[in-house]
Amino acid sequence: MSGRPEHQAPPEIFYGEDEARKYTRNTRMMEIQLVMSERAVELLCLPENQPCHIIDLGCGSGLSGETLTEQGHVWTGVDISSAMLGVAKEREVEGDLLLGDLGQGLPFRAGAFDGAISISALQWLCNADQKSHNPAKRLYTFFSSLYGCLSRGSRAVFQFYPENSSQVELITSQAMKAGFTGGLVVDYPNSTKAKKFFLCLMTGGQQPLPTALGVDSREDAPNCVTFSQK
Amino acid sequence: MKLLTHNILTSKCLKGVTVGYPLGIVAKEVKVNEVEFNPEFISRMIQKVDWPALCKAAENLGHLDNLPPAVVDDYENNEEFLKKAHHFLMEIEVINGDLICPETGRKFPVTDGIPNMLANEDEV
Numbered sequence: 132m133s134g135r136p137e138h139q140a141p142p143e144i145f146y147g148e149d150e151a152r153k154y155t156r157n158t159r160m161m162e163i164q165l166v167m168s169e170r171a172v173e174l175l176c177l178p179e180n181q182p183c184h185i186i187d188l189g190c191g192s193g194l195s196g197e198t199l200t201e202q203g204h205v206w207t208g209v210d211i212s213s214a215m216l217g218v219a220k221e222r223e224v225e226g227d228l229l230l231g232d233l234g235q236g237l238p239f240r241a242g243a244f245d246g247a248i249s250i251s252a253l254q255w256l257c258n259a260d261q262k263s264h265n266p267a268k269r270l271y272t273f274f275s276s277l278y279g280c281l282s283r284g285s286r287a288v289f290q291f292y293p294e295n296s297s298q299v300e301l302i303t304s305q306a307m308k309a310g311f312t313g314g315l316v317v318d319y320p321n322s323t324k325a326k327k328f329f330l331c332l333m334t335g336g337q338q339p340l341p342t343a344l345g346v347d348s349r350e351d352a353p354n355c356v357t358f359s360q361k
Numbered sequence: 362m363k364l365l366t367h368n369i370l371t372s373k374c375l376k377g378v379t380v381g382y383p384l385g386i387v388a389k390e391v392k393v394n395e396v397e398f399n400p401e402f403i404s405r406m407i408q409k410v411d412w413p414a415l416c417k418a419a420e421n422l423g424h425l426d427n428l429p430p431a432v433v434d435d436y437e438n439n440e441e442f443l444k445k446a447h448h449f450l451m452e453i454e455v456i457n458g459d460l461i462c463p464e465t466g467r468k469f470p471v472t473d474g475i476p477n478m479l480a481n482e483d484e485v
Contacts, residue, residue, distance in 0.1 A: 228474070228475045229475065231479055238373065239370065240369045
């Protein structure tokens with residue numbers, strides 16, 4: 132299936148001025164992003180009624196950041212597209228913005244954040260956009276720096292669009308190598324349209340994964356991932 | 362870039378950098394905003410903040426006035442202290458300038474409030 136954005140160009144090229152503007156004018160797409168952001172924050176399992184310091188990874192034009200602000204949190208966003216960050220600035224989002232490449236590692240002090248969210252960004256890290264890029268190495272550099280800048284016991288939740296099961300394997304293996312525990316939560320696993328993947332990573336040692344939405348009530352319905360080979 | 366963000370930023374993703382903290386600031390444009398005061402958030406952030414680095418940053422910006430030189434005891438219940446901390450962490454913003462790696466001197470430009478932390482391929 133052609134048409135996956137990350138096969139067309141590196142993210143900072145794909146999300147140039149035109150696309151960046153389109154992204155924040157498409158109301159249906161904004162609605163989807165909003166719902167996914169709210170779900171991601173829910174999966175973060177932050178302490179109730181406590182304003183937290185969150186990092187938004189691949190923050191783009193600030194759509195997901197606005198959900199964080201709405202819920203009373205203070206956030207910082209990192210993105211590789213200056214066009215998207217420009218749109219975020221125009222929209223006057225509350226969070227501080229940084230221009231950066233997740234695959235180069237996160238430039239933050241130990242324990243700086245109480246949590247991390249990422250909406251529709253992680254799949255971009257699986258591409259080798261330059262000859263020198265080694266996706267596995269970049270993923271490991273990213274995850275180990277993320278592990279370091281999260282305070283103990285905090286979580287990172289990534290909504291993303293895996294291309295296939297080996298991509299999921301690549302991502303989760305590098306995350307585990309970096310010290311995270313956790314796994315994939317698949318909401319609405321039986322619906323092609325509604326199915327959403329959330330990688331839930333934890334720093335505090337193995338804990339039960341949150342329950343997925345829309346799973347069958349059959350006794351033996353799996354709450355873990357099964358992939359159709361497409 | 363607020364001073365809270367500067368307080369947690371490092372250049373340690375660069376090859377050959379050990380600590381990379383704190384980053385020096387040379388600011389060409391600084392803005393002071395009004396941000397809603399959230400005492401609970403500030404109280405929790407003070408545990409993470411490197412206070413000497415905050416003082417150094419405020420000094421670099423020429424905005425040192427009024428910043429307490431150290432965290433006071435029982436700060437959680439000291440509204441005046443929390444308000445001052447809030448002002449420096451959340452209301453002072455670097456709009457244009459450079460952040461400087463303390464080990465290599467490498468500059469990270471700040472443009473329109475956004476630090477550019479992108480490293481060249483041969484730097485990581």
